Amino acid sequence: ETGVTQTPRHLVMGMTNKKSLKCEQHLGHNAMYWYKQSAKKPLELMFVYSLEERVENNSVPSRFSPECPNSSHLFLHLHTLQPEDSALYLCASSQGVRGGGTGELFFGEGSRLTVL
Amino acid sequence: GQNIDQPTEMTATEGAIVQINCTYQTSGFNGLFWYQQHAGEAPTFLSYNVLDGLEEKGRFSSFLSRSKGYSYLLLKELQMKDSASYLCAVMDSNYQLIWGAGTKLIIKP
Numbered sequence: 137e138t139g140v141t142q143t144p145r146h147l148v149m150g151m152t153n154k155k156s157l158k159c160e161q162h163l164g165h166n167a168m169y170w171y172k173q174s175a176k177k178p179l180e181l182m183f184v185y186s187l188e189e190r191v192e193n194n195s196v197p198s199r200f201s202p203e204c205p206n207s208s209h210l211f212l213h214l215h216t217l218q219p220e221d222s223a224l225y226l227c228a229s230s231q232g233v234r235g236g237g238t239g240e241l242f243f244g245e246g247s248r249l250t251v252l
Numbered sequence: 253g254q255n256i257d258q259p260t261e262m263t264a265t266e267g268a269i270v271q272i273n274c275t276y277q278t279s280g281f282n283g284l285f286w287y288q289q290h291a292g293e294a295p296t297f298l299s300y301n302v303l304d305g306l307e308e309k310g311r312f313s314s315f316l317s318r319s320k321g322y323s324y325l326l327l328k329e330l331q332m333k334d335s336a337s338y339l340c341a342v343m344d345s346n347y348q349l350i351w352g353a354g355t356k357l358i359i360k361p
Contacts, residue, residue, distance in 0.1 A: 176260065177353055179351040240297045241287075246294065
């Protein structure tokens with residue numbers, strides 16, 4: 137099993153659809169993250185979960201809804217998205233958060249989202 | 253505000269050496285990271301600097317000067333597979349990662 141796995145790798149959805157992105161980590165880490173990556177822009181942190189508790193929510197619109205049922209799984213539920221939400225959504229995990237670990241992030245390969 | 257600056261794109265020749273610079277202004281400092289991201293793939297960790305100086309790891313080295321708010325990633329003996337984006341990130345006083353927009357490195361034969 138690879139370290140961090142994301143599905144689907146590609147997703148096309150209309151603005152009225154509901155879909156979910158899934159992330160699974162096999163590294164035994166206790167922190168998981170959702171990032172948004174747009175072309176030529178810095179990575180934008182969306183959500184942070186530590187020990188299944190959301191510890192950070194960076195003013196993300198409510199049309200993005202995270203869920204962390206256990207320390208190995210993270211979901212991002214998508215609802216009534218806008219075309220500007222089209223981007224690569226990266227999941228990451230780490231051992232420790234906020235200086236509790238080495239800080240090194242392990243990323244999945246991302247879910248490429250296109251909103252029509 | 254907090255800011256990380258790095259060049260948007262660089263071109264280098266196979267077998268040569270290239271230096272990718274990163275300058276930062278952040279609220280505090282708890283380390284600087286370099287990640288490599290090949291097109292369509294996950295970013296992968298390259299290096300971490302928290303003290304001034306040069307850290308060498310094979311063909312890649314990373315340098316940090318905290319007083320100057322400056323780092324560089326040095327790639328030697330460039331190979332075609334080094335064509336990728338290189339992301340600089342700084343951990344601030346709240347242990348939040350502040351990211352640069354990345355430098356796309358193109359290697360030509």
